[in-house]
Amino acid sequence: MKDSMDNSIIDKLQNFYIQLISQFGHCTGVSPSRFRLLHKLYHVDEINQTTLQKELQIDSAAITRHLKQLEGDGIVTRRNNPDDNRFTLVRLTELGRQEIVAYREEKILFMAQLLQGFSEEEQKLFSHMIERMRNNITKGRNEE
Amino acid sequence: MKDSMDNSIIDKLQNFYIQLISQFGHCTGVSPSRFRLLHKLYHVDEINQTTLQKELQIDSAAITRHLKQLEGDGIVTRRNNPDDNRFTLVRLTELGRQEIVAYREEKILFMAQLLQGFSEEEQKLFSHMIERMRNNITKGRNEE
DNA sequence: TAATATTAATTGATATATCAACGATTGATG
DNA sequence: CATCAATCGTTGATATATCAATTAATATTA
Numbered sequence: 431m432k433d434s435m436d437n438s439i440i441d442k443l444q445n446f447y448i449q450l451i452s453q454f455g456h457c458t459g460v461s462p463s464r465f466r467l468l469h470k471l472y473h474v475d476e477i478n479q480t481t482l483q484k485e486l487q488i489d490s491a492a493i494t495r496h497l498k499q500l501e502g503d504g505i506v507t508r509r510n511n512p513d514d515n516r517f518t519l520v521r522l523t524e525l526g527r528q529e530i531v532a533y534r535e536e537k538i539l540f541m542a543q544l545l546q547g548f549s550e551e552e553q554k555l556f557s558h559m560i561e562r563m564r565n566n567i568t569k570g571r572n573e574e
Numbered sequence: 575m576k577d578s579m580d581n582s583i584i585d586k587l588q589n590f591y592i593q594l595i596s597q598f599g600h601c602t603g604v605s606p607s608r609f610r611l612l613h614k615l616y617h618v619d620e621i622n623q624t625t626l627q628k629e630l631q632i633d634s635a636a637i638t639r640h641l642k643q644l645e646g647d648g649i650v651t652r653r654n655n656p657d658d659n660r661f662t663l664v665r666l667t668e669l670g671r672q673e674i675v676a677y678r679e680e681k682i683l684f685m686a687q688l689l690q691g692f693s694e695e696e697q698k699l700f701s702h703m704i705e706r707m708r709n710n711i712t713k714g715r716n717e718e
Numbered sequence: 719t720a721a722t723a724t725t726a727a728t729t730g731a732t733a734t735a736t737c738a739a740c741g742a743t744t745g746a747t748g
Numbered sequence: 749c750a751t752c753a754a755t756c757g758t759t760g761a762t763a764t765a766t767c768a769a770t771t772a773a774t775a776t777t778a
Binding site for chain 4: 494
């Protein structure tokens, strides 16, 4: 039982990611899930919850609860799709967009720190590697 | 407000990691935290909880609860350090080691899939990049 | 030695995530 | 048209994570 695969890439990734999330979360004061949710909303005009769920891989119950809370805080609005009342369409309010701009500034600072010493090519290479791995493990499933 | 940094490395990393954890978790049937905990225990003979907490960056309350449960399942044993009764020394049982061997086999399979098409050099490069990023964000803090 | 401070582990309160079950709406089929 | 199936969102039960407060043991210091 030799340690040929210990401190493997998965282990390193996990340790790294935990660190990253912990630091980044403290920067922005927002949990990773919520950050991803807001980030997604920032990039679409209006979107229904199931699409959010699928793209973010967050449980639909969690989606509902996040959005309820965000709606209460005035960050998003929700309305039914008039063409199909099953769908709930979500969009950021102006306030919501403003908040996110602040987060994004934090994020830029954080990324600058994270990527210190990385050339453009290295960054591209890294992104590409992540992409390849993601393809490897999502292979054989329907793409989003 | 241009999208110069959208779909940034952080976003990609998050999306990728969520995927990875989801798939990997389904493979082994163990949560990421618990997996990391067991993995650590596998590599040390005996360790106290605070050290675990610091190295894994898991809350000490979570450590306690995990270990209680694992103890109940016969995966670990706990005893007080005779030299200092504040410390609780944890170690895997034989059963625990056997279980982990099974997880490790799942992990090997999963990693093979994850790293399909990656040469040795690419894997090393990727690890190194992660390491560099980790250093970038842990800079100025006491190392573990 | 007695009083105080520090450290490890635990517990309680709370927040957030997941799974399963449910209700409401729409689509499909006889 | 009526029934059945499928889809979206919500809720409840439960598991797990975090923070703050607590307890027990040890170290420090007057």
